[in-house]
Amino acid sequence: MTSASYVVAGMVCANCVTWITEELAQLPGVTAVSIDLPTDTVTVTSDHLLDIADIRRAVEEAGYTLVSS
Amino acid sequence: MTSASYVVAGMVCANCVTWITEELAQLPGVTAVSIDLPTDTVTVTSDHLLDIADIRRAVEEAGYTLVSS
Structure with missing residues (x-):
């Protein structure tokens, strides 16, 4: 994890x-998935390390912008 | 209109x-489309009268709920 x-x-x-x-x-x-609005922070827990491109795609699919990891 | x-x-x-x-x-x-947040009101201008079912579907597609028209 x-x-x-x-x-x-x-x-x-x-x-x-x-x-x-x-x-x-x-x-x-x-x-x-845990999100802290005041700090614009999204924490993702997964059973293997995720590809940043997949994270970015999912965030953009929702209509938002991945700023940094 | x-x-x-x-x-x-x-x-x-x-x-x-x-x-x-x-x-x-x-x-x-x-x-x-014009939206007034304080009154939860969505105003749609169109070149013909729209079917309420289409309005409802679009609102739900966005993830929200049509309460009344």
Whole structure:
């Protein structure tokens, strides 16, 4: 099990949290998604290390922007 | 040209406005979408009267709930 945190721009409200969580949870191996709005931080727990390109794609699919990892 | 207003539940922030506007704007005939967050009101302007089922589907596609028209 591994966790990684990412900075995502544009998250404002609980709906933003829901949309991003839904997209990231669909990635194979993801077991948990935790989002801290005040720090723009998204933490993804997974059973293997995820490809940053997949994280970026999921975040953008939700309509937001991955700033850094 | 016709305008109709609907009450949509769950809209909180500017991103919510964007997601709903994007979905409604894809309906054939829609020329403008205006959203007033404080009153949960979505106003759709179109070149013909739209089917409420299409409005509902677009709102739900964005992840929100059409309460009334």
